[in-house]
Amino acid sequence: MHILEDLQARGLVNQTTDEEGLQKHLSQEQVTLYCGFDPTGDSLHIGHLLPLLILKRFQKAGHRPIALVGGGTGMIGDPSGRSTERQLNSEDTVRYFSNQIEGQMAKILEFDQGENAAVARNNLDWLKDLTMIEFLRDVGKHFGINYMLAKDSVESRIEHGISFTEFSYMILQSYDFLNLFREENCTLQLGGSDQWGNITAGLELIRRTSSEGEEAKAFGLTVPLITKADGSKFGKTAGGAIWLDPEKTTPYEFYQFWINTDDRDVINFLHYFTFLSLDEIDELRKEVEEQPEKRVAQRRLAEEVTRLVHDDQALQQAQKITEALFSGELKDLTGSEIEQGFKDVPTHYLEEQEKGLIDLLVEAKISSSKRQAREDIQNGAIYINGERQQDMKYTVTEKDRIDETFTIIRRGKKKYFLIRFS
Incomplete structure (x- = not known):
């Protein structure tokens, strides 16, 4: 099945700039494509996973993906999909975020797979040397104010205010596409549905800066916004x-x-x-x-x-x-597995090497009082590392520790508590 047909069958195509032309383009040659990820944090989340996986789908189909980290645009902030200005991060912070994200991309894409090996790029490499005069003369002159104001990412912010910094983001992203088009023969940009305006602006810049008679063969494709059936936000x-x-x-x-x-x-x-x-x-x-x-x-x-x-x-x-x-069989878990599985349960730190069960239940706030603790034990509601304990005189000792560090106490069917020995 053709890659574009597979994406459509999976419901992964929201918009394309020229579906027929793109399908022909993908059928005739190996295509270099890119998707950008701004380093606004030290990790990607599953909202970023979808476009990353689409890059991987293209790679599996024989095409060459570029994973672009926005080390430059990440210091500006994309207004798309936001009602307020982003907080600006320092250059050192953005550099750290960029390195973290590149490492995560390398787990998804194949960066050493022959002719269609993925490549990582950082737009700071070409934006940092771009002077203000060059930017205004060679790039900015191709963008009309009315054209930019009509884009959803800008129009939706006009009422509440948008800085010149974020207003310029569209031009910077367009320049990314132009640069990759010229330097890497990149002819397809992917993005979320909120990136449609930025992608089409990049295509317009490529068209306007192409030499007379030169075919500016480039395309854009966006993926749909994922929604859940219950109306809650995905991810x-x-x-x-x-x-x-x-x-x-x-x-x-x-x-x-x-x-x-x-x-x-x-x-x-x-x-x-x-x-x-x-x-x-x-x-x-x-x-x-x-x-x-x-x-x-x-x-x-x-x-x-x-x-x-x-x-x-x-x-x-x-x-x-x-x-x-x-x-309920917990004894075979390792310490690291316990830390994963019980990350969010109430944790009590215990300095003593051993502790009477009744006192421990009260101290760790598993039972509200010694009387309640006795009732819980007598009724068979207390489990230590998955085993029911009904001995009123029981003492929790070293033998009850998993990986010499943890004891898991369960009260009733589902209420777990973690005892961590210092």
Whole structure:
């Protein structure tokens, strides 16, 4: 199947500047394409994952992707999709963010794969030497104010105010496309649906600066905004964004995000975020319709995306933690797995080497009083590392520690508490 047809079948095409021309272009030659990612933080999140995976889809189809980090534009701020001005970061901060993001891109794209190996570029490399006079004479003169005001990214901000800094962002992004077109023969820019105005502005700049008689063959393609069936924002949880950095969102948390996907969303997400064939996704669709309680599609989604963003070892670890929490068999977990799986549970730090269970339940605020602690133990509501404990005189000692550091206490069916020994 043609790459463009596959993207359309998966619902991944929002707009193209010339669908027929692009399809012909992609069929006739290897195409160099790019997508830009501004380093506004030290990690990408799963909202960035979709365009990254589309770059990968093009690479698997034989084309050459450029992953552009906006080390220059990241110091300006894109007004697209925002109602307020971005906070400006220092050059050192943006450089650090850029390095972090480049490392994450290298986990998704193949940077050492022969003729169509992906390349990383940073637009600071060409923007830092661009003088104000050059910018105004050679680039700015091609942009009419009325043309810029008509763009959604600008028009939506006029009422609340937009600085000249952010107003100029469109021109800088257009210059990126022009530079990559000239230096790398890059003829296709990808972006989210909010980037349509910036992408078409870049195409216009390429057209205007091309020599007479020269064919300015370049295209733009945007991907749709992902929405969830329940109306909530994709990629957000009660704990915040889902990051690609395992230090910010652990592989277990990442896995859990995908495995908890709504039945109404899971097939769409399989199309968007996995490389499973359309036929295989159709089989999973039948599973959702006929046996939704088994959550086969959700497990497959979680497996595929966790393996893709992290690796097989991280996936196996996430699955091990999930199974241990489901079964209550916690003793086989390692210290690092406990830190992942119990990252957000109440934690009590204990300096003593051993502690009476009743006193520990009260001190760690697992039970509200000694009387309640006795009732909890007597009623069989207290579990230590997955095993029920009904001995009123029980003392938690070194033998109850996992990895010499942790003891997991459960009260009732689902209330977990972590005891961490100093």
